[in-house]
Amino acid sequence: MNISLVAGARPNFMKIAPIIHAIKIKNEKLKIKSGQDKWSFIKYRLVHTGQHYDEKMSETFFRELNIPEPDVNLGCGGGTQAEQTAAIMVAFEKELIAHPADLVIVVGDVNSTLACSIVAKKLNTKVAHVEAGIRSGDMSMPEEINRIVTDSITDYFFTTTTWANQNLLKSGIDEKRIFLVGNVMIDTLMANQHRFYPPPFWEIFNLQPGQYFVLTLHRPANVDDAQKLKSMIHEIVTNIDGLPVIFPMHPRTFKVYSELGISYPNLYTVEPLGYLSFNYLVKHAKAVITDSGGITEETTVMGIPCITLRDTTERPETVEIGTNELVGSNPKAIKAALEILKRGEWKKGKIPELWDGKTAERIVNVLIKLRDYSNYYV
Numbered sequence: 001m002n003i004s005l006v007a008g009a010r011p012n013f014m015k016i017a018p019i020i021h022a023i024k025i026k027n028e029k030l031k032i033k034s035g036q037d038k039w040s041f042i043k044y045r046l047v048h049t050g051q052h053y054d055e056k057m058s059e060t061f062f063r064e065l066n067i068p069e070p071d072v073n074l075g076c077g078g079g080t081q082a083e084q085t086a087a088i089m090v091a092f093e094k095e096l097i098a099h100p101a102d103l104v105i106v107v108g109d110v111n112s113t114l115a116c117s118i119v120a121k122k123l124n125t126k127v128a129h130v131e132a133g134i135r136s137g138d139m140s141m142p143e144e145i146n147r148i149v150t151d152s153i154t155d156y157f158f159t160t161t162t163w164a165n166q167n168l169l170k171s172g173i174d175e176k177r178i179f180l181v182g183n184v185m186i187d188t189l190m191a192n193q194h195r196f197y198p199p200p201f202w203e204i205f206n207l208q209p210g211q212y213f214v215l216t217l218h219r220p221a222n223v224d225d226a227q228k229l230k231s232m233i234h235e236i237v238t239n240i241d242g243l244p245v246i247f248p249m250h251p252r253t254f255k256v257y258s259e260l261g262i263s264y265p266n267l268y269t270v271e272p273l274g275y276l277s278f279n280y281l282v283k284h285a286k287a288v289i290t291d292s293g294g295i296t297e298e299t300t301v302m303g304i305p306c307i308t309l310r311d312t313t314e315r316p317e318t319v320e321i322g323t324n325e326l327v328g329s330n331p332k333a334i335k336a337a338l339e340i341l342k343r344g345e346w347k348k349g350k351i352p353e354l355w356d357g358k359t360a361e362r363i364v365n366v367l368i369k370l371r372d373y374s375n376y377y378v
Helices: 010-034 059-064 081-098 111-122 142-153 162-170 184-195 226-237 251-257 275-283 294-302 331-342 359-372
Strands: 002-007 043-048 103-107 126-130 156-159 178-180 213-216 245-248 267-270 287-290 306-308 324-326
Touching: 002 010, 002 081, 002 111, 010 043, 010 059, 010 103, 010 184, 010 359, 059 275, 081 111, 103 111, 111 126, 111 142, 126 142, 156 162, 156 359, 162 178, 178 359, 184 275, 184 294, 184 359, 213 226, 226 251, 226 331, 245 275, 275 294, 287 294, 294 306, 294 324, 306 331
Parallel strands: 002 043, 002 103, 103 126, 126 156, 156 178, 213 245, 213 287, 245 267, 287 306, 306 324
Antiparallel strands: none
């Protein structure tokens, strides 16, 4: 089986890493069992679309997560969402024609996910979507559009939770094409926790475990409006009793923040961090305040309180089961959540089903079955 495995943005890299490792392990086991030493049961070609082209947003993750160098980098970074999606489609079409695949695997919900799915289907190539079926219900989110369109043309759906399964079933997807496998992000987290290390500013800022907050903001609804971003930051830094707030700043956020002219003695803005040092920071934080989806999954598994500044979430399991609370996008709602945290009344949370570090192994086992049963490839 020949697979084209697509990654384009920072969250994608954390999702493809365990799949690549699981493919290699499975191939070795099958070779030993069959005695065929020189034949790969699953061959993959790693395609980096270049959607994230900044060193700290891309190449750093490949090194830290032991992902092999991509077979090709399409170099499609920058531009508007339409320009970027179009560029990826043009480049990936050429790539897939030159290197045909039995299956294209896309992950997550970024522009690369959508663009490469469309190209694959128009070239009559099967598509598998890892992290399929998640929905926020918020059509103002570009990611929500990417999810819906991708899932509407996907052939095989790898899901993280039963919530995602239900979303797909409601949209008319045959349950035989849905595979509840768990969360590949958690595979990466569990495989690398022992390798986490403090960021270079740990001692400079005199950070102490459980005595600081981590803040991340990048959603257009939160950061494109300068006054809203300013209000959010003010509500956070003035309601945590002077504890440090570490703010690794997304390039999108920096463009707006740099024009605000604000400064607080306990607010420390830093450049984007690599995977290992960022998650060290999260693991030892008092709490995380974010508008990210993926971080809410990681905090749930690490047992760290998480305050999400959004009105909706595509990951309800982090709220229903985990340590996350959805407080909305109104800056005035932040203080009440922080008060609960300061009183020591934050919920403990549990780890969702199948978030056990073995998701990629289950995905590869399904791929082997798809290879073995020809009716899946007709």
